[in-house]
Amino acid sequence: MTATEQVAPPVTGEPIVRVEDLTISYRTGSYRTGRRDVPVVKGVSLVLRPGRVLGLVGESGSGKSTLARTLLAQLRPGSRVVGGSVVVDGNDVFALTPAARRELRGGTAALVAQNAGQALTPSMRVGRQIAEALESHGLDAGAERVLELARHVRLPDPEQLVRRYPHQLSGGQQQRVAIAMAIAARPRVLVLDEPTTALDVITQHAILRLIKGLADELDMAVLLVSHDLGVVSAMSDETAVMTDGRIVEQQPARDLFAAPRHEYTRSLLAASPARLRPAAVVNEPVADEQQEIVVRAENLVVRHHRSLAPAVSDVSFTIGAQETLALVGESGSGKSTIAAALAGLVPVESGRLDLTSPDGASDLRTSPTRDLTRTATSRDTQTLRAVQLMFQNADTSLNPRRSIGSAIARPLKRFAGRHPRAGVGQLLAEVGLPPAFASRLPAQLSGGQRQRVGIARALAAGPRLIIADEITTALDVRVQAEVLELLRTLKDEQQLSCLLISHDLAVVRSVADRVAVLNAGRIVEIGTAEQVFTGPNHPYTRQLIDATLEPGAEGLDEAVEQVAWRDAGDGWIDAGDGHHIRRWEQG
Amino acid sequence: MSAVVAVGRRVLIALLTIVLASLFVFLAVQALPGDVARQLLGQDATPEAVAALRETLGLDRDVWSRYADWLLGAVRGDFGVSLVSGAPVGPDLLTAFGNSLLIAVPAVLVGITVALLLGVVAGVRRGRTADTAISMTALVLMSVPEFMMATVLVLLFAIVFPVLPAVVLRGPEATPVELLPSVVLPAVVLTLAMAAYVVRSMRSSTIDVMSREFVVTAELKGLTPLQVVRRHALPSALLPVLDVVALNVAWLLGGVVVVENVFNYPGMGKLMIESVHNRDLPMIEAIAVVSAAVYVLCNLAADMTALALDPRLRTRRRTRSRRSA
């Protein structure tokens, strides 16, 4: 605890949870290599008080989740408490009898985990799962009480919903069920372990508001664990920053975001995309009439299966030379489908999708226009080369059994005809990796490094257009910043066009020239980044922007969920300078 | 896709599987050296006599037309007449099948139940004494051929301590009640041979499920370990084991040859060996169809159980045929 710059928290009521000098280590290794204890939590102390929210931020692997779960006396297999104590409601949780521990779990302290889809038992109706939480603490688990809880967490149509199975619920509904389970026995401590990470921004907003309301109403002490600075900023009374198993800074939230003291906190805040914005604005939006068009989509319709509704319908857009077009929208809005169609991975049902060559460009000699409605198997080499993909998940985008070098060499040989050995080294250098990495396997690289390799692989082909599909979603905020910066630099250097897909408006705002907002397979608004972020907006865009939480945010905007609209036929509102908004009606 | 279409598709696929299996067996038996005519007439038969019998039995016709004839008959429920006994194939096969069920059903009921139970115990108590004992026993049982098991059991319970019959003396004409004492040892061998695989697969599946987030959530709800295992872990842990169970049950009915021969048990496995020996094509075909049907039914039952255990399967629409990027 030496490096901690800790300020005594303001005393507001007796602490319900007291963690003192807690050290947890994880046993690793084997018989042969010898077992080693690796500490994952190092001498952490904190207190929780009723009615207060403590936010715990940190990057993955910082130990924040391990710490949080000790409040329910949970340790991962292989972990053990080396020193210190966790006292909840006066009891040392690791000294409890099995029966008392069960009473603690769900009774005194309850947990809401990250992914409710995985945290709910798939074979059990959700009502039954809520009832169980009551039963196990000797409470009335009658149908009426279950419905009451369901209403409490504002589940729509609770009578119907409690009879469903988890998979029949949306992500937000699942998380509401998980919350209902958690508060069923009126616990005094609520542990939230990344409660909204898997959710869309609008749903996230709603869930956070629910939690906040319940915490106040039930006077619970809340520990909110998140890697998302915006969420923690908006929710917590007090914020602790954790890295490498230690809490390095703890302050009232407002103070911490306004004036971070620890170097690490400062670097975190500096990396958040919102802080990158000023740099992005330097990028002159190129809305020039003369500008060359690289990709033109007209009335594009894509359907995954005959029996399904179109995933993308009536989508038109253009991407100019050296321009970055961002597609934003919730999951299922069709943005990845558009990317797949561009890359020739799904067949286009109707509409036009063209790749246009700049005059005299050597790579498209025969005809200036290439038809991108063809799938990859029937595209010619030059077309294949011109469009390159980058993926969201660095873990799965590289073949784990092939070296970095071979991943980059393949497109080099296939498209560029460059000498692989020299080319690989050069490309690695371009993305900021040492050439020696060529012989490594993806597993030997960090997430950020792998994402850099993904970029190098895309560049190896010498493309005209790169498609970046949620490329930073899985990354910690500081790495995300580095990768975005790299992408921007390379794009400028090599004069590429880019289709950026992201659900994170902060990221979009930091790098995109123009933005298209997708909803249910249709574009509802398209314009320059500046136009879209300043408005006027389609209500859906507005909702998205309002729901986005940025570091420093205080509280949650109540207006977000109240927007209701529906499409008003096929007209567009022209807001000028290429800013188009789909007509809507209040509904 | 509507439920009717889905079920119809399943049934069609099942039928297709059975027909294909019967075709493969038909073609393979064609390739067997020697034929039933020679087998029936013995070694001193004149070539003329053999040729005459071949003609009578229709063996001189081309393979495909014979298969087509057989298939048409089978569709109408007529599986033909045994080339050896001259009697319709159906009743004999039915008796043998029934007898096989007599040893297989107890083996399945007891074996699967006990195996699943032991598998769960081993999985939940991973690394403890109970797990070690169960896993080691399963490993040993998997490593000893079943004829060895059968032999040792016969030696112990029929010869050294003659409490059970060593072999079945009455043939296919025996009634189930007469067979009853003889059922014990074969059923025990089958149970042991099969249970080992189910135990191991249940164990690893339990271990897998016990580490899932929803089991952790159930624990953190304050449920007792028994409640966690029974209500939360078990349904999901059973899912991957279903296929293993289905394959084992199908194996049990089709592959009891060794056991049935050791005990001279008048079941389908023994009938199968005899029919292959006699080149009794109609009987082999009927056996193949019954075995394939059992296989298909077991898989269907596994799917149905999976449907009952996993509500996700009940409502999931047909997965998109093309992968989306």
Add this chain to the structure above:
Amino acid sequence: MPRIAEPLSRRTVLAGALGAAGLGLLSLSGCAPARQEPTIPQAAATGAARPGGMLRVARPAASAAETLDPASSLSAYEYLGALYNRLVKLDERGGTVPDLATEWSSNADVTQWTFRLRGDVRFHDGGDFTARDAIASIAHILDPATASPQAGVLGEVIDAAAMTAPDPHTLRFRLSKPNAEFPSLLAAYQCYIVPADAIGDPRRAGIGTGPFRLSSFHPAGTGSVEAVDDHFAGRPILDGIDFFSVQDASARVNALLAGQIDLISQTNLDFATARVVSASPRATVARSENAQWYTIPMLATSPEFSDVRVRRAMKLAYDPRRVVETALNGTGSAGWDNPVPPNMAAFLDEPREHDPDKARSLLRQAGAEGLSTKIYTSSYDAVFTPLAVAYRDAVADAGVRLTVQNASSDSYYTQVWMQEPLMVSYWFTGRPIDQLLGQIFRSGSSYNESAWSSPAFDAVLDDARAETNDARRRMLYQDAQRLIVEDGADMTPMFGDRLVGISRDVVNYAEYGFEFDYLSIGFRK
């Protein structure tokens, strides 16, 4: 059918394969005997039997199509002797002795035979036995539709019209050519007599004049016979016999060891199994001496063995005594390539020489030095493979290199027999001398497994048949044996004792000439 005829032509797919694998675990604990001499009993127990009792017999069924028609190639062999009688039967030395016929005689040139039949015999259904039934039974054998294995042998000398009945108890045969051994041909086990009006009526199958009448019969299943109180030869000791069909040889042994049955029929226990059975408290082994006649036919039409010098070398090269020792652990006697069992009256006792060097030089002369070929075997009989291995080792001295090739037992007699140049095979002994030589060695006869064809041999055989002087006829048969040993294409390395598994409670078991002694077998007092 060669082996004993049909009864042994049984699938043995799994025979000798499954099951008995732990037969003697019980004595495992304290047992590490160094070398024990074989302790297999020499003969079945004899002594006073207590009247009554049901004998339980395990047998391998011929086929699901097996039948009680004695003429058929698919007859259920064990039932036949219990249910029926023949006109004549064979004694242990191969002599022909009375059964339903009391006496017989021929004319001077042995072309006409007259049999005097018993007058006190009734069929199980109450009908009297007369010559008419005998004629019908033999005519049934001769009927091509029956496809009887004995049809060829009898058809050579008689047809249906050659039989007459001067009176109800006299039967006369007019032969198409002389045959001094004709009565012995009627001792074949297809020649059981059934009621004339029961032939072709499946509902009346099983009616005969034998010491037992049929109670039940399921093809390839169980069956039962019960004693006939007023049988002409006396009431059997037993009350009845239960037959059980057990296909797997080891399962039969297990059933015996477990006390579920009293006798294993048609199963020659291998030496090791016999040791276990004879050590059992419930069961023991009865020897049927020289009951199995093992042969190694060399296909005379094959390129390898068409040269008589090669065939002679193959014989000279090995010492049958060594083969008996290795393959049978001494439970048999050396054959010296003479197919006639030593206990038969007509046996020629002139062992051939054993000379590997001579064999080598003969091979050299024939241009087949260092002969290398396959010898086929299968699990059809427990001794086949030991015999093949022992023979292979025995001829190695003469530079003959053989590879033992195991063939599937269920197609052994359809795919290998009479097709591959070299294989091991066997017959049951108990054929009368003329039938033995004529059926298996005569040119073109159906059981001639080596396809050997010798006009000299055929002529000697014809002469013997026509010879009425018993002593001279025997000399001719011995000449025939000499020809087989010297020129023949069949090797007879050995005669094996059949080791029969039997309960220790059973006494007076005897089996020869394809028939049990059903009258005196019984349980110990």
Add this chain to the structure above:
Amino acid sequence: MTTTPDGRSSLRGALGGALGGALRGSPTLVVGLALVTLHVLLALTAPWTTGHDPVVTDSGDVLSGPTAAHWLGTDQYGRDILSRVLHGGRYALAVTGLATTVAVAAGTVIGCFTAYADNWLDEVVMRVMDALLSIPTVLALLVVVTVLDPDLWVVVLAITVVYTPAVTRVVRGAARAVITQDYVTAARARGERAPSIVFREILPNVLDVVLVELAMRASWVVLLVATLSFLGFGANPPTPDWGLMVEENRTALTVVPLGTIAPVVALATLVVGLNLSADGLSKRLGVDRAQQGAAA
């Protein structure tokens, strides 16, 4: 991992990587592989270590117990049991190695291609495989071995016919999971041809499943080969083979217990070794074994 300078890495390298990673620190795997290796070594060196020809008979010394000359005694034809057990390993390992490799290789290639094809071809192949699977193993083996004379290659062929469909199903399942990965998508977006995608992208990533499958199938094949020999469909006498030895000696258990017990112990230890290897591999490689516990 063997990586050539230009970044090309071989399949062998991938395999070595998978195996090497797996070996580190798994006692189960180490014990399993040690047992298998021991068997391989004993089998390889058998001609020089035993001092007796496994097929030479000696009628003067049958059914002996352990003696100085014959450590495990002799069988009923006077052959040295130790020598036969050690030589028997040669046959068992040869057939198992060949049959398993062929079946797993065939199943792997078919499984990968059909999974990638994901069209009518996939449907047809899987229907055929399903039909083959629905035929009882013993019936299939019996028919194949009876059609052709039983020798080593026929046994290998028979086992291939029986096991290829099962392997195909398992590998296809694994390959379908791989196909959804982005690196396969990337290859498709590059317009790579099917063989390139299958061999470069899919195959190396199902190798872990294939390795486990190989070890597990091998354990079944050892048992199956022994059973076949035991039934008289496998090795030809006097070939020293464990199944055959049990068949030949089981009745002499009272007289020479080692004649039966020695080959059974040899057989069981090899099967245990293969099973432990499969266990260890699946644990280390993270392959879900629950799906693969199906019986032979």
